[in-house]
Amino acid sequence: MARVAICAPSRAITEEMADRVLALASDYPGLELQFHPQCFLTDGHFAGSDAQRRAALAECANDPAFDSVWAARGGYGAVRIVEDVLGDLGQAAQDKRYLAYSDGGTLLAGLYRHGIGQPVHAPMPADIARDGGEGAVRRSLAYLAGEHAGLEPGLDSRPVVAFNLMTLAMVCGTPLMPDLSGHVVMVEEVAEHLYAIDRLFFHVTAHLGGIAGLRLGRVGDVPENDIDFGQAAPQIARHWCERHGIRFLGEADIGHDVANKIVPFGLAGRGAAQ
């Protein structure tokens, strides 16, 4: 039996969303999900206060009864607690997989920097609210149950990470930033103007010296500006990779959408089920 603890380091989900995910999970007999009550708290923007989110995340990670910790939703907030949570983690936290993406990337980054457990970029329970979101949630459920069909198809012999571009930009140069030398770095973005994408690529590529290369996930829901930017996202990525001596390795099958694939950080995605 693979046991999964779900908490919400950023924004809250509803009981109805949890029920829909639990209903799907009943199709995976080897899997047992437990939604921490903190998932449903709200405190302004967040799923409870910083202290409540920190306590729930540490509790899930430190409980030896669970094999994985799954972030319920992104939406901003994890970065306010991750540094503290890292200091709260004991031995039981080492043996777990941690699934998240989007804002949850700050958690994955901090865990990866400190060599704690197995960070995994993957769809979250809140994806159930998207049109067609069942497929995204099932992808993570199957992965948690030990299947590898949902892995990003371009994984190769090089270590890899995957991040939302803005999330990675905010992590660069901070105590949450892992050493990514030799890594293939995948980035995706949603709901940012192309000029902001360009600005983010300046910043991120300036921080990514020594990586094996960059792959661009989907850049979705780009708002219309008062002036056409004149370049598409792949041109922007190529431009900044070239400027900063980084190999541009083409597209990646990740994004803020229901097709978002799974990327276990490091070399964990290759070979037999972990």
Add this chain to the structure above:
Amino acid sequence: MARVAICAPSRAITEEMADRVLALASDYPGLELQFHPQCFLTDGHFAGSDAQRRAALAECANDPAFDSVWAARGGYGAVRIVEDVLGDLGQAAQDKRYLAYSDGGTLLAGLYRHGIGQPVHAPMPADIARDGGEGAVRRSLAYLAGEHAGLEPGLDSRPVVAFNLMTLAMVCGTPLMPDLSGHVVMVEEVAEHLYAIDRLFFHVTAHLGGIAGLRLGRVGDVPENDIDFGQAAPQIARHWCERHGIRFLGEADIGHDVANKIVPFGLAGRGAAQ
């Protein structure tokens, strides 16, 4: 006679905007403005190609006939050329003041890091398009003519810089970032969600160890989110300053608005006219 070269490292202005600024400038007999034709070029988002913007900025900076270089407008783009321009600058560029704000902060940052000339956070010609924008433009015109009435009122004996928060965030940790130890750092923001402000403060305060303190300018035009953030901008700034051991020094009289005051970088704002 104080001679001012105006070019557009980011977005273009119109001839009509330039004419309105020139009309105001006629009230300052000691001042002569020259709009570089590059100000009116457009190439997608930008005021001409990267090569055209770089050439115009270097030309203005390297021309000994000018005492100051004034960025016509922000809006994104300077960061694509500033590193190259810094390599283009000769002796005549050292003796100048450089006025800009918003996206132009990337130029001010790079100049300040390399000790070139006198970077100054100040209203730009494009502010003429704001309601009441004449007052903002006159503030810079008077400063360029040698008056100090438009200086930010809180300048004291400590060196200072002023930036748009997002612009500073993108500069952090890059080759454009100056050493700000011992500085009072002022930041302002416009048109960003409060959760994004919080995220930016995490990033920026993680990079600002050793500064004398942070002052918060105006945070304007905050878009409404689907959920109320629950904290106002000053609380956010205080939170992150406290987290990262930075003194929060209160408000600053800067912002993306017509009241935006002038902040000469370093200690240049004090004492006699430079």
